Amino acid sequence: MPKPKMPKSAPSLDMTPMVDLGFLLVTFFILTAKFRPNEPVLVDTPSSTSELLLPEKIMLVTIDSDGRVFFDIHGKDVRREMINGMIERHPELKLTEEQLKRFSVMGMFGMDLANLGTYLKEDEAVRAKMDQMTKGIPTDSLKNELAEWIQEGYEAFMIDAQNKGISVEDLRDDEGLRYAIKADGATEYEKIEKVIDIFREKNIFQFNMVTTLEAGVDISAESE
């Protein structure tokens, strides 16, 4: 029997396909990943069987289990426009260019106007603390800042859409601004109703309630 010939060099494996696959997946995940902005509150949304995806262009009002209200709107340019509108409305709100920039890239916020300037000036650690301490955006009828944010947000969205040349038909269809409410399952309905009533005063009646998916049910099978 001939002696098996041992290879001289160390055994090596052709890893090219594996690497190809690895990088393909990396590329895929890099491209599809979207970084979630820091959310100031944790909200445990109720589950539903609805499979509708949350639209992208939304004005999102978040209500945590204590009834604190946070506000967010999609799009950097829209936010910039919105804060400008808000400053016009409240000349006492003085923000530097840097604060404006930070506001436009920031996610959700739940500050009243009096504290917004400080909030935007501070660094992340302080902001996280302020998020915990805050009472949310005021919604009471004396100082209804949420209504003002909604109004300014809507106007800013419209201006932005005009700048981008989106037609009226598209706005009515898929491209329009949707209104989403994300509330904790344990929130009292009173708090949500209050927010909804503010929207209704602005003639907005259709809402997307943010939920997590639970397994769907087929009633045709069940009713047999």
Place this chain on the structure above:
Amino acid sequence: MAEIIESGGGEKGGKKRPKKGVVRMDMTPMVDLAFLLLTFFILATSLSKPKTLEIIYPKEVENNDEKTKLADELATTILIGAGEEHLFYYHGKFDPDTTVLQKTDFSKDGFRKVLLDKNRTINERVFELKADLNSKQLSKEEYEAQYKEAYSKIVNDELAPFVIVKTIDKSMWRNVVNAMDELNICNVRKRAILDMEKNEQEAVEKRVTELGLPAAKESSND
């Protein structure tokens, strides 16, 4: 790290031939890095995208003409009390003396059964519609369009039952969403969210003590 493996040549002595070499690179570090990134992105990507439940609230109507037009026998009302389990329903019109509030929940055999029973004819028509459209072999868009139109006709039928969800200030949001979800599942499109009447609230409280249900948590902020 790159090495050249020499194959052949040299051994035979005599004439020196140009070296035939296969360039091989040690790819381990690169692979390590690639998989590190891969792991990171897999973990950092949120897999479950938030879903949404569409709810359309009615315009504030001052006169109650619309409401009274609906026949009482088609109405079912679900009352959502303060506690997690404070869920009751009744059919028809509320009468503080005779109406018995039925305890219910959002499990498979709870409120859904009641609704399916009530909404039987509508559901059957929806199934028929689905079967009918499926047999026609339509393209997806055609299917969607036809289904949507026929569906809305069926569920908005004059004789379709309607459900009123009644809440109080302390009702839990989760219960309201669940109720709306049940209505979606059972093809009940005629619906409304209203505030509970005073006498209904009293009835709920009475029933809660009767059944000895756990009271609502005083506050959820701890």
